[in-house]
Amino acid sequence: MDAVIEYGDVGKxxxxxxxxxxxxxxxxxxxxxIFEQVDDPSRIVYNYDTTILPPIKxxxxxxxxxxxxxxxxxxxxxxxxxxxxxxxxxxHPCDINAINIMDEVLAEEPADTNYLARRRSxxxxxxxxxxxxxxxxxxxxxxYHKADKGFDILFTxxxxxxxxxxxxxxGNTIIEKSNVFIKAGYSDQTDLSKTNWERxxxxxxxxxxxxxxLSHVLKDEYDDAIWEAEGKKCLSCGACVIVCPTCYCxxxxxxxxxxxxMGVRYRRWDGCQxxxxxxxxxxxxxxxxxxxxxxxxxxxxxxxLKKRFGRSGCVGCGRCIEHCIADISxxxxxxxxxxxxxxxxxI
Amino acid sequence: xxxxxxxxxxxxxxxxxxxxxxxxxxLTDKEKLFTIRMNEGGSLQYRPCQFVIFxxxxxxxxxxxxTSSPLDSGETFELCIRSAGNxxxxxxxxxxxxxxxxRGPFGNGFPLERIHGKxxxxxxxxxxxxxxxxxxxxxxxxRWKYGKVTIxxxxxxxxxxxxxxxxxxxxxxxxxxxxxxxDLAETNWTRHVGVITGLFKYxxxxxxxxxxxxxxxxxxxxxxxxxxxxxxxxxxxxxxxFERRMRCGIGKCGHCQINGIYLxxxxxxxxxxxxxxxxxxx
Numbered sequence: 001m002d003a004v005i006e007y008g009d010v011g012k013x014x015x016x017x018x019x020x021x022x023x024x025x026x027x028x029x030x031x032x033x034i035f036e037q038v039d040d041p042s043r044i045v046y047n048y049d050t051t052i053l054p055p056i057k058x059x060x061x062x063x064x065x066x067x068x069x070x071x072x073x074x075x076x077x078x079x080x081x082x083x084x085x086x087x088x089x090x091x092h093p094c095d096i097n098a099i100n101i102m103d104e105v106l107a108e109e110p111a112d113t114n115y116l117a118r119r120r121s122x123x124x125x126x127x128x129x130x131x132x133x134x135x136x137x138x139x140x141x142x143x144y145h146k147a148d149k150g151f152d153i154l155f156t157x158x159x160x161x162x163x164x165x166x167x168x169x170x171g172n173t174i175i176e177k178s179n180v181f182i183k184a185g186y187s188d189q190t191d192l193s194k195t196n197w198e199r200x201x202x203x204x205x206x207x208x209x210x211x212x213x214l215s216h217v218l219k220d221e222y223d224d225a226i227w228e229a230e231g232k233k234c235l236s237c238g239a240c241v242i243v244c245p246t247c248y249c250x251x252x253x254x255x256x257x258x259x260x261x262m263g264v265r266y267r268r269w270d271g272c273q274x275x276x277x278x279x280x281x282x283x284x285x286x287x288x289x290x291x292x293x294x295x296x297x298x299x300x301x302x303x304x305l306k307k308r309f310g311r312s313g314c315v316g317c318g319r320c321i322e323h324c325i326a327d328i329s330x331x332x333x334x335x336x337x338x339x340x341x342x343x344x345x346x347i
Numbered sequence: 348x349x350x351x352x353x354x355x356x357x358x359x360x361x362x363x364x365x366x367x368x369x370x371x372x373x374l375t376d377k378e379k380l381f382t383i384r385m386n387e388g389g390s391l392q393y394r395p396c397q398f399v400i401f402x403x404x405x406x407x408x409x410x411x412x413x414t415s416s417p418l419d420s421g422e423t424f425e426l427c428i429r430s431a432g433n434x435x436x437x438x439x440x441x442x443x444x445x446x447x448x449x450r451g452p453f454g455n456g457f458p459l460e461r462i463h464g465k466x467x468x469x470x471x472x473x474x475x476x477x478x479x480x481x482x483x484x485x486x487x488x489x490r491w492k493y494g495k496v497t498i499x500x501x502x503x504x505x506x507x508x509x510x511x512x513x514x515x516x517x518x519x520x521x522x523x524x525x526x527x528x529x530d531l532a533e534t535n536w537t538r539h540v541g542v543i544t545g546l547f548k549y550x551x552x553x554x555x556x557x558x559x560x561x562x563x564x565x566x567x568x569x570x571x572x573x574x575x576x577x578x579x580x581x582x583x584x585x586x587x588x589f590e591r592r593m594r595c596g597i598g599k600c601g602h603c604q605i606n607g608i609y610l611x612x613x614x615x616x617x618x619x620x621x622x623x624x625x626x627x628x629x
Binding site: 110 | 365594
């Protein structure tokens with residue numbers, strides 16, 4: 001069902017949503033934006049550029065408890081996989097596409113059952129972008145600046161009201177149950193088409209050359225000097241992989257509660273850019289240099305995931321560029337290899 | 348993909364199944380052999396060179412290769428564990444009848460369907476004998492199915508050789524050729540002194556009919572593969588097991604990724620033909 005909602009009624013809609021869901025939405029924090037659980041609709045920011053951490057982190061949280069066990073009875077541990085329903089509100093298309101990628105990767109057998117349990121407890125309410133949010137993004141090049149699926153409801157700003165698209169049964173039910181939506185008419189749909197056309201023309205390409213050739217080009221540049229150069233800059237702090245909406249590497253850690261009766265096994269985010277990521281008990285490190293690690297991150301997104309799932313694992317959100325204190329830019333890396341190929345007359 | 352309407356408790360792929368230690372043997376000053384029985388009963392179905400994830404609640408988990416042959420196991424299986432890190436150090440403090448957790452088995456294991464009727468050359472360096480013992484005893488169990496069987500074993504010192512009694516039994520078994528090398532030895536050592544590749548001069552292979560199985564420390568692989576290739580063995584007939592510190596076993600945590608593959612899913616056993624295409628493998 002397609003509908004419209006007046007700006008002034010969105011708060012009422014969120015209050016309705018709060019009856020059935022924990023609402024996770026973008027709010028302002030120190031002149032930046034973060035996704036946070038909210039009870040007060042007035043705190044929610046619709047027109048944010050991007051958030052520090054992507055909303056997927058509410059489905060794939062850090063320090064997620066996987067199991068609980070009793071120290072007095074080590075034969076039994078209880079999995080933690082029942083979660084409250086949550087609504088991720090006003091998720092941008094790049095982050096919706098990131099969730100789609102994570103769904104596909106983590107549902108592949110053998111599945112990450114904890115992720116699936118949280119995912120099934122989550123609904124996604126998207127918010128279409130009308131223009132680029134920042135300079136260092138390449139969502140448009142990758143076709144991830146809009147979302148075709150992966151949301152239950154999608155809000156599009158028409159300038160004086162929102163156009164609302166329900167894409168799933170749950171989305172339809174939410175809209176039908178609410179009395180703040182009006183069924184969309186012909187003029188609303190015309191305005192939506194115009195808005196979508198304006199959006200597409202507001203974005204500019206960042207990659208020099210045919211991005212569909214990028215994974216092939218990269219494969220040929222495995223031994224390029226750029227990895228050493230970028231590796232020299234990289235501080236191996238892991239910020240890029242922590243803020244990435246499609247990074248899912250993790251470590252598993254046990255912790256015993258202070259009462260020495262109970263314990264938990266939890267997973268915490270880990271990342272291939274951390275120096276010790278590939279270190280084994282003997283002390284050997286299988287990806288010892290920063291150059292190898294930088295190359296692995298780029299290849300994992302653009303070559304390995306593309307080979308497995310048929311699409312790039314980088315949604316172009318630009319967070320890794322924004323948060324890199326060494327000024328490493330995945331856009332510059334992509335353009336470097338594309339330009340080299342052009343120089344060889346291969347593109 | 349439909350996500351909704353499928354809620355509720357489901358088995359976690361990261362939940363260990365309870366098991367009990369039913370025997371412990373000291374093998375060397377660093378390695379112990381643990382015999383494990385799953386509390387749920389039945390036998391663990393596995394192939395040689397597969398691994399399990401061993402769990403002690405409160406300490407953590409670590410991947411350990413299964414060392415017993417699937418044909419000898421019955422309702423138990425064996426793990427040879429070196430005390431090296433937090434978890435394995437804690438494992439060495441465990442006693443008989445202690446409860447532990449097991450996940451798995453994981454990985455592809457050794458391609459047994461490839462070795463029927465073939466000559467088999469097994470190259471085990473150090474702790475690499477632990478997973479290869481599973482294959483060796485499997486092959487000896489069905490000795491008539493295979494051609495010539497040759498076992499090369501390398502260790503730092505004579506006292507570091509794992510499964511000494513079994514190794515002596517293989518040495519005395521006329522149906523298999525067993526050669527042993529140690530890096531350092533006392534004067535009463537009568538076998539080869541030097542690196543494991545020094546044993547290849549004793550080995551005569553039919554390159555058209557030989558499958559090689561290699562497990563050992565990473566530094567060994569390049570040199571052993573060079574010897575195998577120089578003897579004319581095909582790249583696709585050389586199989587190696589690549590060990591990494593797997594955290595999950597389900598192809599998600601990223602720690603065992605080599606280029607585009609996850610060893611816990613597509614490995615740990617790879618042919619040299621496949622491994623050669625992975626720049627991070629060797």
